[in-house]
Amino acid sequence: MSAVLHAHPESGPALGITTTGKTRRTLSEAGMRGRWWRFALILAITAIVLVPIMVTVILALTPGPNSTTTGLTFENITGVFSKTLAGVWLQNSLVTTLSTVIVSVAVAAPAGYVLSRGRSKAVSGYSLLLFVMQSLPIITSVVPLFILFAAMGLVDNLMGLTIIYVGSTMTVATWMMAAYFDSIPISLEEASWIDGCSVFGSFTKVVLRNSLPGILSTAIFAFLLAWNDYLVAIVFLRSNEIFTLPMGVQSFFQQNLTDWSGVMALAVIMMLPPIIVFAALNKYFSVGGIGGSLAGR
Amino acid sequence: MSSTTTSSGLARARKGLAPGGSGGGTGNRKSKLSAQTSRTFFWLLLPSVILLVLIHGYPLFHAGIQATHDGNLIQTGSFVGLENFQKVLSSPAFWKAAQFTLLFTIVGVFGSWAVGLGLALLLRTKIPAGGTFKVLLLLPWVVPIVVSSTAWNWLVATPDSLIPSIFRNLGLGTPLFLADPTLAAVTVMIFKVWVSFPFMMMMTSAALASVDTTVYEAANMDGASRFQQFTQITLPLIARSTYISWILMTIFCVNDFPTIYLLTGGGPVDATTSLVVLAYRTVFQDFATGPGVAIAFLMTITLVVVSVILYRQIRKSSVE
Numbered sequence: 316m317s318a319v320l321h322a323h324p325e326s327g328p329a330l331g332i333t334t335t336g337k338t339r340r341t342l343s344e345a346g347m348r349g350r351w352w353r354f355a356l357i358l359a360i361t362a363i364v365l366v367p368i369m370v371t372v373i374l375a376l377t378p379g380p381n382s383t384t385t386g387l388t389f390e391n392i393t394g395v396f397s398k399t400l401a402g403v404w405l406q407n408s409l410v411t412t413l414s415t416v417i418v419s420v421a422v423a424a425p426a427g428y429v430l431s432r433g434r435s436k437a438v439s440g441y442s443l444l445l446f447v448m449q450s451l452p453i454i455t456s457v458v459p460l461f462i463l464f465a466a467m468g469l470v471d472n473l474m475g476l477t478i479i480y481v482g483s484t485m486t487v488a489t490w491m492m493a494a495y496f497d498s499i500p501i502s503l504e505e506a507s508w509i510d511g512c513s514v515f516g517s518f519t520k521v522v523l524r525n526s527l528p529g530i531l532s533t534a535i536f537a538f539l540l541a542w543n544d545y546l547v548a549i550v551f552l553r554s555n556e557i558f559t560l561p562m563g564v565q566s567f568f569q570q571n572l573t574d575w576s577g578v579m580a581l582a583v584i585m586m587l588p589p590i591i592v593f594a595a596l597n598k599y600f601s602v603g604g605i606g607g608s609l610a611g612r
Numbered sequence: 613m614s615s616t617t618t619s620s621g622l623a624r625a626r627k628g629l630a631p632g633g634s635g636g637g638t639g640n641r642k643s644k645l646s647a648q649t650s651r652t653f654f655w656l657l658l659p660s661v662i663l664l665v666l667i668h669g670y671p672l673f674h675a676g677i678q679a680t681h682d683g684n685l686i687q688t689g690s691f692v693g694l695e696n697f698q699k700v701l702s703s704p705a706f707w708k709a710a711q712f713t714l715l716f717t718i719v720g721v722f723g724s725w726a727v728g729l730g731l732a733l734l735l736r737t738k739i740p741a742g743g744t745f746k747v748l749l750l751l752p753w754v755v756p757i758v759v760s761s762t763a764w765n766w767l768v769a770t771p772d773s774l775i776p777s778i779f780r781n782l783g784l785g786t787p788l789f790l791a792d793p794t795l796a797a798v799t800v801m802i803f804k805v806w807v808s809f810p811f812m813m814m815m816t817s818a819a820l821a822s823v824d825t826t827v828y829e830a831a832n833m834d835g836a837s838r839f840q841q842f843t844q845i846t847l848p849l850i851a852r853s854t855y856i857s858w859i860l861m862t863i864f865c866v867n868d869f870p871t872i873y874l875l876t877g878g879g880p881v882d883a884t885t886s887l888v889v890l891a892y893r894t895v896f897q898d899f900a901t902g903p904g905v906a907i908a909f910l911m912t913i914t915l916v917v918v919s920v921i922l923y924r925q926i927r928k929s930s931v932e
Contacts, residue, residue: 354739360731361748364806367763368751370774374766426660429653441657443923448668450863450919454891455908456671458678458901462685463670482667489660514652543756545870550896561758565874575766582759593754597747 368586375583379576391580401581403556404563408542408585411473411559415480415541416534419488422481423533424526427492428518432501442493449486456482457550464551471553479547484537491536495529496522531599535592542589560585672912678905685901696902697910706907708882709890713866716801716886720865721858723805728812733846735813736820746817753810761874764803765790793883796876800884804871808864812857819853820846859922866915887911 376387384390395401430442460479461470469475499522507517523530545561552562564585567578679696683689700706731749735742752760768775768789780786789799823846831841847854869888872878878885878893885893887907895904 350737350739353734353737354741357731357734357739357742357745361745364749365751367760367767367806368755370766371759371763422659422663425656429657433653441661443920444664446923447916447919448664450867450915451668451672452867452888452891452908452911452915454869454888454895455675455905455912456668458685458895458905458908459671459674460667463674465685479667482663485660485663486668514649515656518652518656539754543758545758545874546892561756564758564762578762579766582762586755586759589754589756590751593750594747597750 371579371582371586374575374579377576379574382576391576392584395577395580395584399563399577399581400555400558401563401584404558404560404581405584407473407557408559408561409588411477411480412538412541414477415484416537418477418481419484419537420492420530420534422485423488423492424523424530425518426485426489427494428496428522430489430493431496442490445486445489449483449490453483453546457547461550470551471557472551473557473559476547476551476559477541479551480537480541480544483547484540488533488537491533492526492529495526495532498529499525528599531596535596535599538592539589675905675909675912678901679909680902682902684899685895688901692902696906700903700906700910705882705885705890706887709885709887709907712797712884713886713888715797716804716868716872717862717865719801720804720808720868721861723801724808724812724861725854725858727805727809728814729816731809731813732816732820733842735817746813749813750810752806753808753814757807757870757874760807761803761870764799764875768799790876791880793880796880796884800872800875803875804865804868807871808861811864812861815853815857816850819850823849855925859919863915863919866911 375391376389377391378384378386378388379391379394382388382390430438430445457479464470464472464475467475469478503521503525504517507521508514512520543561544559545565548559548562549565552558555566558566560581564578564581567574567581678688680691680693681688682692682696735746735749739745767773770776771780771786771788776786776789787795790796827845827849828841831845836844867888868886869892872884872886873889873892876884878889888911891904891907891911893904894900894907898904
């Protein structure tokens with residue numbers, strides 16, 4: 316336990332995560348007096364909250380029971396790559412997730428534009444439909460899709476997995492894009508129409524070009540959802556070499572004696588990409604965000 | 613999606629501004645552009661509609677068929693009407709799971725809201741390294757559930773795990789966090805709050821950041837206490853965002869599968885079986901497709917009703 320707690324002060328800055336200075340409002344001097352008291356409290360809370368994550372990292376870097384080395388080591392991580400299909404799983408996860416992100420944004424951005432600019436009954440009806448669909452339990456559609464995909468040879472297939480991930484991310488992604496487009500003044504487009512630009516032209520040249528933060532926050536959302544999914548993977552993936560990382564991590568538990576150093580090494584590999592993505596792009600996500608998209612509409 | 617309806621849409625969106633040329637377009641020009649607009653809108657929306665029909669519409673329709681038939685994953689059997697629903701609604705397992713789902717959702721929503729709000733308030737004032745804490749505290753939400761459930765397993769699963777050993781060393785006995793039905797339910801809910809509070813913190817922080825601080829200065833001058841300021845000013849000002857975050861978290865909690873399944877598998881003795889876990893096990897472990905889909909369908913109907921009502925509420929409050 317003490318090792319866990321002590322590890323924290325170093326592990327924080329070591330991640331190198333800093334947020335850009337968002338305007339933080341200070342409430343009079345009363346807030347300032349409590350500064351150090353607050354600092355200590357938040358430090359303690361953060362330390363406790365991060366225990367499970369620190370445990371994972373520490374176990375991944377600690378020599379396993381059969382190891383002869385002492386101190387911190389990377390042998391669990393190299394071992395998991397050489398002894399299991401971790402490399403293949405990582406590749407499967409990356410391919411599926413990145414395809415999901417790209418297709419999801421490519422579908423959601425144009426649809427979001429129509430949702431944002433269109434004012435007809437059909438458009439608002441479609442918006443409602445998307446909202447309802449995103450709230451439904453995925454288990455309802457998974458069973459029929461399993462039967463359909465089995466007939467099409469898409470079970471135990473990364474493409475089948477990607478199609479479902481795109482389907483489940485596109486609803487919220489469309490809303491997020493629409494909320495972002497709402498913030499782009501229509502007068503910008505009007506100027507381009509006057510210059511003879513078509514509607515599609517103004518969408519790509521004016522709106523999309525000014526939408527990088529919105530696209531990135533939608534992309535992060537799709538990334539997290541596809542990378543973290545477990546339910547669809549457990550239903551649709553059957554064979555070892557098609558596993559994505561969540562299934563890979565879970566496959567360690569099928570043995571009677573769990574290889575904790577191995578599973579934690581793989582867990583660390585699995586949690587690094589989302590942490591890196593989030594650390595690099597966090598400011599975009601707080602600008603957009605799922606909640607923000609709903610709040611903005 | 614008819615293309616004629618969307619065309620009138622953009623015309624209105626443009627608020628009467630004459631497009632297509634300077635000095636005000638003629639009626640002919642205008643209709644030409646709105647015809648072009650509706651065509652463009654149609655093509656822009658088409659991929660989304662196709663996907664929605666393929667991934668959401670068709671499965672929902674097919675689920676309706678399965679729910680009213682017996683059979684299994686390989687073969688849909690004969691039509692049985694509402695028999696599957698009757699079977700499900702009369703089974704104690706369903707009601708037990710419904711009860712647990714309700715409790716899990718209430719604790720998940722308000723537990724994560726309370727923690728998230730507290731931390732958002734704490735982080736609002738200037739604290740050294742406040743930004744770093746903000747990002748570090750998001751980690752439970754960013755780290756995949758498969759990873760965090762593995763870590764939680766390591767921490768609590770067996771009597772020799774870290775946290776039970778700490779309890780033992782403190783002379784508090786050795787709690788079996790995942791083997792005792794009540795403790796397992798509590799553990800799953802704490803785990804859910806741990807996973808979800810960063811989302812609530814993020815939502816609340818964003819709402820708090822948009823609150824105009826001069827309101828507080830006025831309240832300070834009027835001699836309002838900190839607590840009064842919190843209940844009378846802060847909470848009402850972030851009410852809309854709070855409301856939306858509750859809605860979203862309710863949907864997340866009701867539909868949550870991995871948080872529960874990965875930590876307890878629904879056990880011990882079904883103590884932590886939620887409706888999604890029950891539906892999953894009915895279909896993929898008992899191979900009873902009809903009843904499993906019927907459970908999912910009952911959840912679906914409930915969520916459709918709830919989300920349409922809530923959607924209306926959001927729309928209404930955004931007009932105000």
